[in-house]
């Protein structure tokens with residue numbers, strides 16, 4: 213079996229959850245040989261100051277991203293649906309907080 | 311840290327060459343985003359010259375972070391106490407992390423970290439000239455934290471608002487970590503200044519050797535920097551070299567007074583009319599020659615970097631071989 217010459221280790225995206233109850237948040241990427249090593253390195257690089265209580269690593273190649281050229285098509289239709297926001301509705305003051 | 315003259319030419323001149331493939335709509339979109347102070351993201355179309363400029367600046371910045379580990383790294387085994395040793399290890403480790411964030415940001419522009427490291431090791435790519443000076447005594451370690459990291463922070467804060475999203479995000483993370491770097495340096499110097507006359511003299515000696523080099527970190531005067539002007543138009547650079555340098559001097563003079571050291575510039579004095587400190591002329595010839603490779607430690611730094619990389623090769627290869635074997639075993643088990 214021939215292996216391709218080593219360049220960089222594969223790229224991983226790192227997600228860290230900072231506290232119980234919050235969601236994991238993307239915080240950066242790193243190179244690692246495998247998932248276990250990626251977790252290990254992510255701990256060293258991204259949580260040296262107690263930034264997290266949980267880490268996810270995902271191979272960057274596994275992420276499917278929306279195409280920036282489709283931005284208008286995907287996101288603009290939401291712009292005129294202002295009735296989806298609470299501020300659209302005028303509620304009389306006597307009702308109090310709603 | 312460490313972006314100094316990060317618009318230092320390296321032979322290529324992206325602004326002048328670089329053909330563009332973009333359509334008029336793509337170009338208009340880019341211009342509008344820049345004009346509205348928006349952020350350009352990796353998948354967005356961008357002019358080739360913008361991409362090349364960023365690639366050069368971010369990779370030089372990343373190179374500076376990891377070369378910057380070397381002068382202080384030399385002192386880890388000689389730190390005067392366990393406390394100072396632990397602090398120094400933490401700082402040097404941070405700089406390695408900064409290099410990682412920045413190489414990651416540069417990779418989004420379509421290059422690989424391996425290529426950037428190769429360019430650094432071959433001498434093709436630049437890094438901050440400040441690391442080509444030796445750290446001769448323990449006081450140098452304190453002065454590097456106080457002045458070198460201090461100057462770097464001045465430079466880096468405006469980069470948090472850089473028009474290229476991945477670079478701006480990396481800088482936000484880096485700036486959060488940097489403030490401890492400067493404070494630990496000042497704290498180490500304060501301890502020495504409260505010590506013996508010999509310790510105080512060491513601090514003064516280190517300040518004398520580093521002060522002018524730190525002023526040069528902000529890069530040549532704006533008037534001499536065509537790159538600088540283009541970077542300002544693109545929102546890569548937000549504040550000019552001279553203004554940042556002035557900010558640094560104004561912030562540092564009172565700190566030096568608290569410390570009880572003299573900054574080695576007889577022309578340094580408060581100008582009430584400008585509400586700034588005036589300062590003497592910087593030796594740009596010396597700066598350029600160090601950048602060109604003729605500083606006292608250029609060879610040593612690069613040789614240490616290359617040796618570290620080569621000595622770690624077997625680890626990188628073994629980890630990959632292990633990962634492949636593991637994967638193979640998993641597919642065999644599954645079939």
Ligand SMILES: [Fe+2]
Nearest residue numbers: 311375405408
């Ligand atoms: Fe740094």
Ligand SMILES: [Fe+2]
Nearest residue numbers: 311459488491
């Ligand atoms: Fe630093």
